[in-house]
Amino acid sequence: MNLSYWELKNWFTNVDYAIVGSGIVGLHTALNLREKFPESKILVLEKGMLPQGASTKNAGFACFGSLSEIIDDLKSHSEEEVIQLIQKRWQGLQLLRKRLGDATIDFKPYGGYELFLQEDESSLQECTSKMPFVNEILKPLFKAEVFAKQIDRFGFQNVNEYLYYNPFEAQIDTGNMMQALLKMAVSQDILILNQQTVTSYHENSNGVEVALGDFTFQTKKLLFATNGFANSLTNGAVKPARAQVLITKPIPNLDIKGTFHLDKGYYYFRNIGDRILFGGGRNLDFEGETTTEFGETEIIQNRLEQLLKEVILPNQEFEIEHRWSGIMGMGSSKKPIVEQISENVYCGVRLGGMGVAIGSLIGKELAELVG
Numbered sequence: 001m002n003l004s005y006w007e008l009k010n011w012f013t014n015v016d017y018a019i020v021g022s023g024i025v026g027l028h029t030a031l032n033l034r035e036k037f038p039e040s041k042i043l044v045l046e047k048g049m050l051p052q053g054a055s056t057k058n059a060g061f062a063c064f065g066s067l068s069e070i071i072d073d074l075k076s077h078s079e080e081e082v083i084q085l086i087q088k089r090w091q092g093l094q095l096l097r098k099r100l101g102d103a104t105i106d107f108k109p110y111g112g113y114e115l116f117l118q119e120d121e122s123s124l125q126e127c128t129s130k131m132p133f134v135n136e137i138l139k140p141l142f143k144a145e146v147f148a149k150q151i152d153r154f155g156f157q158n159v160n161e162y163l164y165y166n167p168f169e170a171q172i173d174t175g176n177m178m179q180a181l182l183k184m185a186v187s188q189d190i191l192i193l194n195q196q197t198v199t200s201y202h203e204n205s206n207g208v209e210v211a212l213g214d215f216t217f218q219t220k221k222l223l224f225a226t227n228g229f230a231n232s233l234t235n236g237a238v239k240p241a242r243a244q245v246l247i248t249k250p251i252p253n254l255d256i257k258g259t260f261h262l263d264k265g266y267y268y269f270r271n272i273g274d275r276i277l278f279g280g281g282r283n284l285d286f287e288g289e290t291t292t293e294f295g296e297t298e299i300i301q302n303r304l305e306q307l308l309k310e311v312i313l314p315n316q317e318f319e320i321e322h323r324w325s326g327i328m329g330m331g332s333s334k335k336p337i338v339e340q341i342s343e344n345v346y347c348g349v350r351l352g353g354m355g356v357a358i359g360s361l362i363g364k365e366l367a368e369l370v371g
């Protein structure tokens, strides 16, 4: 890459903050840094044509955990940790709504539902017995009962007649959210370069030298917002987790509205207007899905179609219009990692499967760590 004097001067000289990754976290980090440092030069480097991880691929659930997920988390995290995580997701969501506005992100407070497959009676029983406790610990945050048992009114099949309803869950338009964030970043003089992969870096007396293949430039601070891809350059505690999704063609008279969790959160679906977006099934092949490669597999796509036919749309004709995948960042804990790696290098990674909600807050925390 032989850049001109002008290109070097305007894009790669006197860089104060270089951010790797233009997903939800990277863009929120950049916007928070801009608020704190109006005169600084902020450069975002993104390896994809678009943000190419999870932020433009997700299902658009504005959620903070289904009842069974929260119960599961209580088994591996302390009660305080679980409450704090939910609080942060909730806080992150409010930050996102405030920054972009509900109309822009097409925020629809339809509520969320958790369904239980017939063979999953034990999970329903556990939810029923632990719901009062979960509602109790969440009361200080929501000032109301979060979860309530209801009868399924959607006509799902092969599931228990009872489901759990959460009125605080909502859906957003992921594409609108990411486009608005990108537009806002550009309007605030944040430089974004696509198809640039950061391949290595090293600290020196002036800050950090960053390599984009053969080309290197100098930045005062380097911030990684690379989530599922964090492993290679920053944090070994993050494991990539691929998630596969499909969307149907429009379905006449579709009577399903809201966000839905199935089989302990391993499957999730929602309506997008009169279509159904349906994803999940990582549990069918954990090993194969621990990858940073995009792609769809037969085993998972077949199961998604089977559940669509047998559970979600049992009495309706439908056609699949499109399938895709995205890469999430997981680990042994659900807590995102926001930390200083070395003198001038930082990261905000491991967003789990709930970055729509918590992502804006992690961007804020990462920017605060630097400033």
Ligand SMILES: Cc1cc2nc3c(=O)[nH]c(=O)nc-3n(C[C@H](O)[C@H](O)[C@H](O)COP(=O)(O)OP(=O)(O)OC[C@H]3O[C@@H](n4cnc5c(N)ncnc54)[C@H](O)[C@@H]3O)c2cc1C
Pocket: 020, 021, 022, 023, 024, 025, 026, 045, 046, 047, 048, 050, 051, 052, 053, 054, 055, 056, 057, 058, 059, 060, 061, 062, 063, 196, 197, 198, 199, 225, 226, 227, 228, 229, 233, 242, 243, 244, 245, 279, 325, 326, 327, 328, 348, 349, 350, 351, 352, 353, 354, 355, 356, 357, 358, 359
């Ligand atoms: C199919 C799917 C459905 C989901 N559904 C939901 C949902 O409904 N609700 C919810 O809350 N969450 C959901 N998630 C999770 C959510 O999308 C993520 O938690 C969130 O987008 C993470 O944001 P991020 O900015 O940390 O990571 P990402 O969006 O992955 O951004 C990281 C960016 O870093 C770039 N990058 C990586 N390495 C380099 C490098 N070396 N050089 C340059 N650039 C690099 C990547 O290309 C990527 O664009 C879903 C995820 C998937 C995949």
